[in-house]
Amino acid sequence: MPRGQIGPVLRQLPSTTLSFKFLIMTRVRFAPSPTGYLHIGGARTFIFNWLYARRRGGTMILRIDDTDVVRNTQASLDSIYEGLRWLELGWDEFYRQSERLELHRKAAWAIFEKGHAYRDFTPASEAVENPTGPWLFNPGMRELTRAESDRRAGAGEPFVLRFRVPRESRQEVVVQDHVYGTVSKATGDIEDFALLRSNGMPTYHMASCADDADLRITEILRGQEHLANTFKHVLIFESLGVETPRTAHLPLLMAPDGAKLSKRIHGPVVSVTTYRDAGFLPHAFVNFLSLLGWSPKNDREKMSREELVELFSLDGINRSNAIINFTAEEPFDPKALWLNAEHLRSLHHAELSQRLMPYAEKAGFAGATPDKLRAIAPLIQERMRLLGEVATVADFFFLEPRSYDPGELIPQKGDAAMAAGALRKSKEILSDLPAFDHATLESALRAAAADVKLKTGQMFQPVRVAVCGRKNAPPLFETLEALGRDTVLARIDFALGLL
């Protein structure tokens, strides 16, 4: 069983007595069903729950809602763990609904015993549709006497256990949602939903409510798609005789076309692992998602995990859906990219190089070590938006530039002779320099440029291209220093051979 580590924020909180904690302790849960990969909407729901739990000094629970045996897959479960672990947030308690079925069934039959549920023997194939309004219940089943119901069940006839939604008088089910305020629905518009399937498995509604009650969940933060379900849940909680947890429904994350995010339609961009593989920093990703549907209301954008915890409040959650921007060419929201770049820039060189290692290896940088990456970290840190971009930003530190266009060596308003002249002069100067640090290099090369009457740009470009294989690169002198004299001279020789 995977364990989430408890974040440092919780450990910093003052400890309270057990009984005091028990009374006010906030308990929230993220309850994915393992029927697909972890997508960014799910990740955001997890993050909001986590932030709320940490803010309140409460408990974050991961509960796998796996009551749909037909659609559950191990691959999906693995993908959820993988995605959540990458977030580096952790969780405090873990449950699987499939291990708690007896609890759910007991709750369902308790509702039945109270007369708030009934057996429906209508075969699934005979379900009737109501073209003019909503389907509410199958005919003849609500009225079955208890004796008749018991007899048919005893005879082995399959049935679904349904909640008996009150229909005698007009009633309203009222929900006080933290985000959407007072929302109500007439019982006349709520169908007799299922509690137990004919195979004896609890439905989502039943399992979810029974577990929320048993786990003493205090607040439910979940996607807005569940807002309409909440009326059913209130009915269940009331029938169970327990208090309904307070709900806060989150506005949904949508695709740029306003449609629901879907892997089938929108591709891998909706999967959390895509962000990881591209080189997002977990806390930058958390920061980005936290800003979708929530605002600290003080114009803060870049926030550390600790700042997010400190600032998080249910009051800052919006009611309208948020669009996450991506295109076929650019799979990541520009703001996500910007935030990641911001967080990348504030990393210590040691941590940056550590985080860079796997991406350097993936890029095939043979000599890449944490030490070497650390040495070049200051040169590439503000030139990357994603860790994966190390492949294109730092290539020449590890691989010999050989395939560039020799024309690139020729500076503005110059010719091959000028480029060759600049390179020869540089080679001469660089060979004799007593030291090879960037300050020495800079003054020497500037003096050399004046010496041969070249503008600095005309002098430096040939060297830069010879050494980096392209015109756009990190600062020249620091780069030369990092590469070392032998490599630099060899590359200048190679370039001279191209001219």
Next chain:
RNA sequence: GGCGCUAUCGUCUAAGGGUUAGGACGGAGCCCUCUCAAGGCUCAAAUACGGGUUCGAAUCCCGUUAGCGCUACCA
């Protein structure tokens, strides 16, 4: 179809009766500069529509339109 929810720059959002409707990303331009970045400055860009209420509406009310969700023995 029925029910529920939502509507501020392209996107994320702030303002909850009185603001030149603010910020950020992205875009454009300028500056800095050995290139690229980063940074600094500037510009363009929004209250869906129609009615009310009010001295005054992005803000409150009604309607329209649009979008989203629920309407399963999925979650």
